[in-house]
Amino acid sequence: MRVERPSVCPLDCPDTCSLTVTVEDDRIVAIRGSHANPYTGGVLCAKVPEAYPAFVHGAGRLRTPLRRVGDRGEGRFERITWGEALDLIHARFTAVIDAHGPQAILPLNYAGPHGMLAGGSMDLRFFHKLGASLLDRRPLCGGIRTEAWVGTFGPVPGIPPEQIAHARLCVAWGNNVTWSNLHLMPLINRARKAGARLVVVDPKRTVIARQADLHIALRPGTDVVLAWAVAAELERRGGIDRAFVERHVAGFDEFMALARGFSLADAARVCGVNAADVRTLAEWYGAASPAAISVGNGLERNQNGGSGIRAIFALPALAGKFGVPGGGLVNGASFAFPKTPARLARPDLVPEGTRTLNIIDVGRHLLDASLAPPIKAIFVYNHNPVVVHPDANRLRRGLERADLFIVGADVVMTDSLRYADVILPAASHFEHADLYPAYGQHWLQRAEPVISPQGEALPNTEIFRRLAARFGFSDPIFSASDAELMDDALDPDDPRLGGVRPHRLATDRALAMTVGGEEAILFRNVVPKTPSGKVELASTYLERKYGARLPRWRPVESRYPLALISPASDRRITSTFGGLHVADGPPPLEMHPDDAHARGLQDGTRVRIWNDLGEIRLPLRISDALPRGVVCTLKGAWLATSDNGQTVSALCPAHHADISEGACFNDARVEVAAV
Ligand code: SF4
Numbered sequence: 001m002r003v004e005r006p007s008v009c010p011l012d013c014p015d016t017c018s019l020t021v022t023v024e025d026d027r028i029v030a031i032r033g034s035h036a037n038p039y040t041g042g043v044l045c046a047k048v049p050e051a052y053p054a055f056v057h058g059a060g061r062l063r064t065p066l067r068r069v070g071d072r073g074e075g076r077f078e079r080i081t082w083g084e085a086l087d088l089i090h091a092r093f094t095a096v097i098d099a100h101g102p103q104a105i106l107p108l109n110y111a112g113p114h115g116m117l118a119g120g121s122m123d124l125r126f127f128h129k130l131g132a133s134l135l136d137r138r139p140l141c142g143g144i145r146t147e148a149w150v151g152t153f154g155p156v157p158g159i160p161p162e163q164i165a166h167a168r169l170c171v172a173w174g175n176n177v178t179w180s181n182l183h184l185m186p187l188i189n190r191a192r193k194a195g196a197r198l199v200v201v202d203p204k205r206t207v208i209a210r211q212a213d214l215h216i217a218l219r220p221g222t223d224v225v226l227a228w229a230v231a232a233e234l235e236r237r238g239g240i241d242r243a244f245v246e247r248h249v250a251g252f253d254e255f256m257a258l259a260r261g262f263s264l265a266d267a268a269r270v271c272g273v274n275a276a277d278v279r280t281l282a283e284w285y286g287a288a289s290p291a292a293i294s295v296g297n298g299l300e301r302n303q304n305g306g307s308g309i310r311a312i313f314a315l316p317a318l319a320g321k322f323g324v325p326g327g328g329l330v331n332g333a334s335f336a337f338p339k340t341p342a343r344l345a346r347p348d349l350v351p352e353g354t355r356t357l358n359i360i361d362v363g364r365h366l367l368d369a370s371l372a373p374p375i376k377a378i379f380v381y382n383h384n385p386v387v388v389h390p391d392a393n394r395l396r397r398g399l400e401r402a403d404l405f406i407v408g409a410d411v412v413m414t415d416s417l418r419y420a421d422v423i424l425p426a427a428s429h430f431e432h433a434d435l436y437p438a439y440g441q442h443w444l445q446r447a448e449p450v451i452s453p454q455g456e457a458l459p460n461t462e463i464f465r466r467l468a469a470r471f472g473f474s475d476p477i478f479s480a481s482d483a484e485l486m487d488d489a490l491d492p493d494d495p496r497l498g499g500v501r502p503h504r505l506a507t508d509r510a511l512a513m514t515v516g517g518e519e520a521i522l523f524r525n526v527v528p529k530t531p532s533g534k535v536e537l538a539s540t541y542l543e544r545k546y547g548a549r550l551p552r553w554r555p556v557e558s559r560y561p562l563a564l565i566s567p568a569s570d571r572r573i574t575s576t577f578g579g580l581h582v583a584d585g586p587p588p589l590e591m592h593p594d595d596a597h598a599r600g601l602q603d604g605t606r607v608r609i610w611n612d613l614g615e616i617r618l619p620l621r622i623s624d625a626l627p628r629g630v631v632c633t634l635k636g637a638w639l640a641t642s643d644n645g646q647t648v649s650a651l652c653p654a655h656h657a658d659i660s661e662g663a664c665f666n667d668a669r670v671e672v673a674a675v
Pocket of ligand 1: 009011013015045048573
């Protein structure tokens with residue numbers, strides 16, 4: 001019998017679409033967009049409709065627990081029972097704890113699914129009680145932007161994306177909307193039909209950049225200089241809203257002293273753009289009201305990333321763009337939801353003095369003989385680190401350590417799970433209930449399972465419930481049902497829930513996370529929650545945490561001449577679904593014709609791309625969509641697309657950005673030659 005059931009796409013994407021899933025005989029046979037979430041309005045990206053059925057039911061699906069019988073990474077496993085798997089994990093973790101203490105165990109999880117239960121609930125309760133090392137996941141992606149936002153405005157929501165339809169000027173800054181923020185596009189188009197201009201700032205001439213009234217193709221990592229130059233030009237043109245600044249902005253003089261240090265000509269030289277374009281951006285931004293800026297994630301992935309985003313966030317404060325529909329910044333959506341992480345994850349269980357390790361440093365820590373205690377066991381879930389971590393070769397060397405005990409849990413067999421000693425089959429989000437806030441829009445959703453768990457797969461919550469029981473954790477919080485976990489995940493007294501317990505929220509319609517019934521608008525119904533109560537261009541919060549009171553600019557020093565960027569693809573969501581697209585082969589390397597000519601390279605040539613960290617080989621695509629000196633390939637391809645077991649993350653350095661100790665993928669510098 002065919003039935004249609006509501007669900008939600010939980011992948012690492014800002015849009016969080018509502019879905020209608022067609023199920024026949026407990027199998028997913030079709031997926032389409034639903035209107036339950038008005039923002040996503042029945043439209044899905046092209047990445048998912050065909051991929052989801054294959055992801056859930058295909059050859060890569062994990063259906064039983066497994067134990068490694070081959071060499072690490074070789075991929076040979078034998079089937080075991082859940083009881084055997086739990087016993088094995090218990091025995092090995094207990095041995096590690098006896099010899100080195102619980103902090104020698106590290107959960108290595110990220111954001112494969114964004115459901116609140118699958119993403120961080122019973123799992124965190126378990127690891128917190130165990131006393132395992134804590135993992136700071138945020139630096140891998142999104143942490144820099146979030147910290148820049150909190151430092152400037154506090155933990156408050158910016159305008160929801162729907163507001164951009166009211167703007168007279170839309171700026172997509174480092175946001176490849178058509179591939180990674182799809183539902184923003186019709187709203188921008190609506191604004192443009194009403195006469196708005198579109199500016200795109202992106203090193204690459206993306207699809208949306210081709211449609212823009214102005215495209216500024218800056219060098220990667222120079223956003224802070226561009227934004228400073230726009231600020232200084234706004235001031236020269238009399239475009240500073242003095243009354244707003246006087247009342248609502250802290251740190252104006254300190255910020256502007258830095259901004260004035262860059263003339264249009266200076267900025268043009270550093271950013272590799274035309275001074276006239278910088279002037280035009282300042283002129284249009286100063287004149288247009290409302291003006292909305294949407295900032296993507298790519299521009300945070302460099303050592304100046306936090307500074308770049310902070311300088312962009314300063315522009316609407318300087319020019320007085322807040323307080324009107326369609327004005328300000330499309331950002332901070334995750335602060336629109338009444339999350340209660342202290343109740344869900346129970347950080348109060350963490351033993352005092354427990355260390356926190358940065359996710360991007362895990363490879364280094366695994367190989368660090370002086371780390372005390374050493375990492376002796378890791379638990380990989382919701383994550384495919386050998387594909388996505390910077391300096392991936394180092395991480396892989398760490399995972400190859402013979403004395404390391406590795407547990408992995410996932411929906412499908414990934415490149416990383418091949419290194420595991422024990423593999424646990426996780427249920428996909430179609431197989432369990434969950435709550436879905438979003439990080440790119442303001443609609444709260446809930447979903448029930450649409451099919452049963454496949455094979456012996458279990459939801460993450462149940463996996464860690466069983467583990468907690470096996471370790472003798474008898475407190476009732478470790479046997480909480482999924483419904484109870486949902487009620488712990490959100491504030492049930494939040495008036496927007498209308499008195500409905502979170503686990504009973506409707507699954508056929510999303511709930512608007514408004515402010516008193518209206519869409520959030522900073523300086524209309526939302527005020528900054530910074531220590532000063534103002535927009536902090538000089539941030540006390542960031543000064544205290546990172547010594548970063550103000551944005552700063554540092555060029556990347558490297559003996560390699562080409563800047564390599566690795567944005568999201570139009571096939572995968574980071575690495576999710578990568579196993580389904582291995583037959584596509586590796587993504588191409590795009591290069592400007594002049595750079596190709598200088599190296600004697602032809603279109604279609606197989607090239608080697610290398611630096612001190614590694615080497616990859618890709619087909620060359622010569623394209624003037626990139627500026628000279630910048631090459632581009634797409635992140636997330638699985639190792640099977642590579643002939644030497646390395647993908648682009650092997651070339652990305654693991655140093656830290658200016659705030660959040662964040663990842664700097666786009667600081668990769670490389671050379672390219674024919675194979
Ligand atoms: S990946 Fe993003 S755009 Fe695509 S269906 Fe999922 S939430 Fe929607």
